[in-house]
Amino acid sequence: MSCRSNLSSWQALEQSAANLKQQKLKSLFAQDDQRFDKFSCQIPGLLFDYSKQLIDEDAFSHLISLVEEVNLDAWRKKMFCGEKINFTEDRAVLHTALRNRSGSSVMVDGEDVMPAVQTELDKIKHFTEKVRSGEWTGYTSKAVKDIVAIGVGGSNLGPQMATEALKAHTDDKLNVHYVSNVDGVQLADVLNKVDPETSLFVISSKTFTTSETMTNANSAVKWFLNSAKSEAAIEKHFVAVSTNLQKTRAFGIADENVFTMWDWVGGRFSLWSAIGLPISLYLGFEVFSDILAGAYEIDEHFKNAPTSQNIPIIMALLSVWNTSFLGYKAQAILPYDQALHMLPAYLQQGEMESNGKSVAFDGRTVEYTTVPLIWGMTGINGQHAFYQYLHQGNNIVPADFIASVKPQKVVDKHHDILLSNFFAQTEAMMAGVDEQQVRKDLAEKGIAQEKVEQLIAHKIHQGNRPTTSMILDTVDAKAVGRLIALYEHKIFCQGILLEICSFDQWGVELGKGLASAIEAELTQDNVHHEHDSSTNGLIAYYKQRR
Structure with a gap:
């Protein structure tokens, strides 16, 4: 198998990168007043603007050629059709089947998995309705008030990120708490807030052997039994997401209270499965269903949109362009929406656990840098923490800026002020401030010439810092589903473009x-x-x- 760097498109991109490293984004905008129209896409609920990335039409055409040379279309079909593209573990990669709304079959080893998926969704719906209505009661016949979700990694980050993103939409029937860290402080803090008579624990571990999760689960059940006194009460307060019925039975959980998943669902892609049970319990099954529906919309876009307008493919191409060709080693995720404050952490796992590798499909060590370091936080807080580094540091960090047109909560002019910062930061990172502008600004302020000369070097901003802007209509359930699915498919495309297996760890x-x-x-x-x-x-x- 030939190395990606031997492809003609890859070599053309190396030349394009050498040329564009001499260019300024500000100049590219000055030369083409249609640049925004050329390098942006719109789909229902989302504007995707990548015109502030350091690319031109020539480089973009070579990126599209790279997609064709690596035969991305064939790999995409393999994934959606259930072929075992996770070849190091001999598994299909079918998180997309969990949100399939088409009614079409999805085959794995000659079996249509969709009936099992639908059965599990029906089970989640029925259980959610029992708990939220008060029909499900604990050992003292009291209704549930608090959900305690115990898991780690993909069994925790996805549900917690989604419930944090959508808590403005809760009806306050239930509270939800997450425990992932084996450091006892986190569990103790949660248990101090809840009542054993009205708490429902969701233990999420595919094998029911994950050390951190089971340590927390065993400590939780010990705490519970201090009040309940009877192990028979466990099945009224503990349910599981697992495939290991032997282990869940030994723990005291009834079989009918175990929700299943499949080996073709990777942990970091699993919130669409029963791992998302805390989302359904906290927000209602209809909200969980809307998250799935939003993701399905992106699945259809990813399958059907032409490459030049296919947002996940473009996202992956930009990552490869910035990292493997321009040499940028990190990428920031900067949501200008408090609801999305956990998104950077979620995407850290999604991208870095998937593609943070250096071995090609055939076992060779790759010759190029693969994925960047992913980091970030909410934009306004970041502005007062690390944006100095983004603007003037000697390492360039491309960034994804994410915002919404309509806020979840309207408070005076807060959202306009928030978005003014969003727009200003991407413009500043692109354009910078040159010496001429600095001199002019200081002169207008009446600064003495001697002082001006001292300040010039400190106040110059080189600009040319690549950014992508994503504007959602609003942060609702479908938007959350769309956003996560966009990044999931980006991760898949990255793996194919870079020739690394994205689905093992x-x-x-x-x-x-x-x-x-x-x-x-x-x-x-x-x-x-x-x-x-x-x-x-x-x-x-x-x-x-x-």
């Missing part, structure tokens, strides 16, 4: 295995493993002082 597994062995050293007597001197010293220091 062997780096994560390595750390888990080592931690398990060390855990035995910390919790059992006379257990010792071979380590380097640093690890030995650290373990000894801890054990002597705990």
